[in-house]
Amino acid sequence: MSILRSRIVGIGSYLPDHIMTNEELAKNINTTDAWIVERTGIRERRIAAPSELTSDLATAAAKQALISAKLTEKDIELIILATSTPDNTFPSTATRVQAKLGMTKGVAFDLQAVCSGFIFALSVADNFIKSGQIKTALVIGAESFSRILDWNDRSTCVLFGDGAGAVILKAEYGSGNIQDNGILSTNIHSDGRYYNLLRVDGGPSSTQTVGYIRMEGRRVFRYATINLVKVAYEILKINNLTIADLDWIIPHQANKRIIEETARKLRIPLDKMIMTIDRYANTSAASVPITFTEAINDGRIKIGQLILLEAMGGGFTWGATLIRL
Ligand code: ACO
Numbered sequence: 001m002s003i004l005r006s007r008i009v010g011i012g013s014y015l016p017d018h019i020m021t022n023e024e025l026a027k028n029i030n031t032t033d034a035w036i037v038e039r040t041g042i043r044e045r046r047i048a049a050p051s052e053l054t055s056d057l058a059t060a061a062a063k064q065a066l067i068s069a070k071l072t073e074k075d076i077e078l079i080i081l082a083t084s085t086p087d088n089t090f091p092s093t094a095t096r097v098q099a100k101l102g103m104t105k106g107v108a109f110d111l112q113a114v115c116s117g118f119i120f121a122l123s124v125a126d127n128f129i130k131s132g133q134i135k136t137a138l139v140i141g142a143e144s145f146s147r148i149l150d151w152n153d154r155s156t157c158v159l160f161g162d163g164a165g166a167v168i169l170k171a172e173y174g175s176g177n178i179q180d181n182g183i184l185s186t187n188i189h190s191d192g193r194y195y196n197l198l199r200v201d202g203g204p205s206s207t208q209t210v211g212y213i214r215m216e217g218r219r220v221f222r223y224a225t226i227n228l229v230k231v232a233y234e235i236l237k238i239n240n241l242t243i244a245d246l247d248w249i250i251p252h253q254a255n256k257r258i259i260e261e262t263a264r265k266l267r268i269p270l271d272k273m274i275m276t277i278d279r280y281a282n283t284s285a286a287s288v289p290i291t292f293t294e295a296i297n298d299g300r301i302k303i304g305q306l307i308l309l310e311a312m313g314g315g316f317t318w319g320a321t322l323i324r325l
Pocket of ligand 1: 035218219
């Protein structure tokens with residue numbers, strides 16, 4: 001049987017130049033490098049320049065992805081931008097990226113699922129491709145979380161950073177089995193009962209302010225490991241695979257301890273979990289594509305390997321994508 005698959009043909013990322021170390025943070029708030037490293041694994045994060053908007057980070061990552069795919073903006077029919085830190089309330093940041101890339105055709109829109117946003121966006125783009133509606137899609141995760149941090153709240157401001165990552169998907173016919181290259185399966189969930197555990201305390205319809213991140217860290221931590229383990233097993237079962245079949249897992253980079261706990265519960269060696277949290281902290285929707293890009297560019301992930309991407313974020317939202325590169 002021949003079926004349409006979304007093949008990953010390009011990848012790219014962008015990190016702002018400014019590196020903010022834990023030591024720098026400790027000059028302004030009551031924290032230490034030792035506390036942050038021990039509790040989170042984070043050593044430093046990137047902070048966007050005042051003139052850099054989420055659309056700029058996203059456009060820079062998208063341009064890298066186009067170069068790596070050997071395509072131009074004229075080839076792209078769909079842009080989905082996962083972000084919780086849009087340039088403006090409207091129009092969508094995706095339409096700004098569309099214009100910044102010089103695209104005058106196609107369709108662009110934002111998708112909001114906080115840290116799971118990139119996984120959700122991949123799922124939506126994959127369905128556009130599998131239904132035959134489009135042939136080429138640009139999927140981006142981009143965030144400037146530094147703009148929604150309460151820099152006096154040490155329990156949240158040490159955790160996040162800014163950045164963007166992007167992939168280009170192209171329709172390709174496959175045999176329909178798990179040896180195909182491309183997105184093999186997507187699995188996404190949400191449960192709004194947990195709205196209050198991780199949220200921004202502002203917004204146009206509630207307070208008419210932008211607001212700051214508020215989080216019940218311990219409870220988020222507990223649900224993160226539960227959901228990340230559950231969704232990994234679910235997607236493997238749907239595809240008649242086991243953990244041993246995976247070459248790599250690219251987890252959302254929220255906390256090194258969450259990643260270690262997930263690896264332990266999944267009984268997978270920790271060196272199969274790719275991490276960038278030490279250098280970039282939690283970049284929300286951008287963390288998975290940034291980490292994916294880095295591991296492909298440094299040669300760890302190779303063509304033909306089986307990779308599980310997974311994330312969990314505010315909402316709660318969570319999900320996984322199974323890819324054979
Ligand atoms: N420096 C020093 N001490 C601190 C800091 C800090 N930066 N932050 C908190 N503390 C203190 C607390 O005040 C508390 O002190 P107390 O015992 O005197 O009250 C103590 O450290 C322990 O605090 P906990 O919150 O219990 O620490 P915990 O070990 O749970 O670590 C953390 C906190 C890192 C936030 C952890 O709970 C976590 O990672 N949670 C999940 C976060 C996450 O996954 N977010 C992802 C979603 S992101 C998204 O969707 C946008």
